[in-house]
Amino acid sequence: MRQGSAFDTVAVIDWSGGGDRGSRPCADAIWAGCVRDGRADAPLYLRSRAVAWDWLTTFLEGEARLNRRSLVCFDFPFAPPAGLTRALTGAEDSLALWDLLAARFDDLREGEDRFHVAAGLNALFPGEGPFWFNGRRGDIPGLPRRKPATLPPGLARMRKVETLAPGTFAIWQMGGQGAVGSQALTGMAFLSRLRRRLAGIRVWPFQPDEGRVLLAEVWPSLLRDDVRKRSADPALPPIRDAVQVAVLSQALWRMQVEETLAGALAAGGEGGGEGWILGVGAEDALRRAARVSSCRT
Template identity: 50%
Template sequence: MTVRFDTVLMVDWSGGNDRGAKPKKDAIWAALVREGRAGEPIYLRNRQVAEAWLRDVLKEEQGAGRRVLAGFDFPFGYPAGVAERITGRPDPFALWDWLEARIEDSPKANNRWQLAAEMNARFPGTGPFWGNGGKTDVPGLPRRGREREGHGAPELREVERIAKATFSVWQLAGAGAVGSQVLMGLPVLNRLRRRFEASVWPFDPPRGSVIMAEIWPSFLAPEVRAQCARTKEIRDAVQVRLMARAFARLPEPHLARMLATRSPEEGWILGLGFEEQLRAAL
C-alpha cells in the first residue's frame, strides 16, 4: 500500500451560517502543504465558498498528478446501527447519500434542525439528536440533552470512547458541539467523493489520488495554545496549519500504521494513538 502523499490538506469545518468577509474564529479554515511547501491558512466564509475552493484545489492537484491526503475535523460516521435505522442499510455511504438528498444549505440559512428532528422520528422515545440552537422550537428536537429518553441509540462511537475529550455526534449546539458540522459537512464530502473518485478512510482502503480522512486538531492542543499565545492568531487558523505540517512531515511507516485501521461503519480519527509521533513531526 502506497502511503506517500504529495499534498496534505487540512480543513477546520463549520456547521453555522456565513461568517462575513473578515477572517474570524468558528469559521471554515484550510491549510495546504504541497511537496513540502506550506502555505498560509485560508479563510473560507461559508460552505459554498469552501466547497468551490476544495473543488478547485483537488482538481489542480489531481490534474498535476499529485496525491492528496485531505483531512476534515468532523466525524465521518455515526454509532453502529444508525445508518441502517435511517436508510435500511448498514453502510455509511448510504447515510451520506441520504443526508445529501435532504440537506438544504445556503450562506444564511439551512435546515439542519428540521432534518435532525426528522431523523429523531425514526427512533423510539425522544432523541438522540439534541441542541436546537435556533430561536424557534422545533418539534421533535429537544434543546437539552437531559430531555432525551428511550431513543436506544449509542451515545458515542468506539473512537469517542477512546478519545475522551471528543463530543457526541448527537449534540448540535453549544460549546464543543460537532453534530451540526457532521450534518452540514457530509453532503459536501459526498459530492467531492463522487467528483474525484476519492477514497474515504477508514471505510475504503487508502487508494487513488485523493484520500479523505477524519481528523481531530486537539491532538496538537499544547502546540496550538503556545503558538496562539505568541502570535495572537485565530486558533482555527493555527490548528489547520500545524495539522497540515505534522501530517506532511510524518514518516511513512507511522502513516502506514495509521492508515491500516479499518472501520466499516462508524469511522475513526486519523492519528489516534499516534499523538506523540505527530507532535514530534512538527
C-alpha cells in the first residue's frame, strides 16, 4: 500500500440525484472512471444509486484485500455554504451533516424523495427556507418552485471555493440545468453510509490523508476544454459524463506522476468547514496533466 498522498487507484464518479436511468447507458446518470497503476479502465455506467453502491463497495473491498490505497472523487459538494451545517448539527462538522442527511433519507415514506428531504430541512428555518425547485408535478409543502428572494439569516449564498470556480452552483437549487442540490443531498447521505460500511475511509479536506480510501470532491468542468477535445475519441462512449470521468481520473493520476497532486490536496485547507474542490488553486497543474495524460487502456 502506498503511503501519504500516493494512491494505487484513482476513481472519479459523476453522480446523479435522480432515479434509475435504465439499462441503456445515457447522460445524466452515474458514471465511473478509474485508473489503476497507470492503466485506465473504460468508463463504467451505473444505472442507479443502488447499483453504484454495490459496485463501489465491492470494488473498495477488493482494493483493501490487495492492500491498495484509493482516491475516490465525486462531483458534488461535500459541504454546504457557511451557516447550514452549524444550524442543523450545532457545530461546523460536515460529517455530522452527512449522518443527519442519511437519517433523513432513511426516514422517507413511500413515494417521497430528495425533494421531501429538502422541504423538511426548509421547515427548520424561517420564511421559505434555503432550498428551492420542485421537480415533481404536484406541490410539496415547504419547497418553493422559484428561488426565494433572500436566504434565512446566517446562511451564505455560496462557498468560498465556488466563488473561485465560475460556473459552479450552490446546493440550494434542487434541479434544473447545472444545479447540484439533488446530487449533494443524495451524495452526502450515500457517503455517510459508505463510511459506516467500510473501515479506513477518510474525507478530504476534513480529515488527515491517511487510511486506505480518501474521498474528495471534484468538478469536471475545470477540464471542460479537454473534455470537449476528447469527446470524439472512439475509445470513449459518446456521452459527456463518460468522457468527463475518463479525462479527470487520468489527469489526477498524471498529477500524481508529476508530483503535483499533493500540492492540490494541500489547497483544501483554505475551505475550512465548507470543504474544497480538488484542483481549484492548482488549475494549471490539473490542465497540464490532462493534456499530457498517457494512461494505458
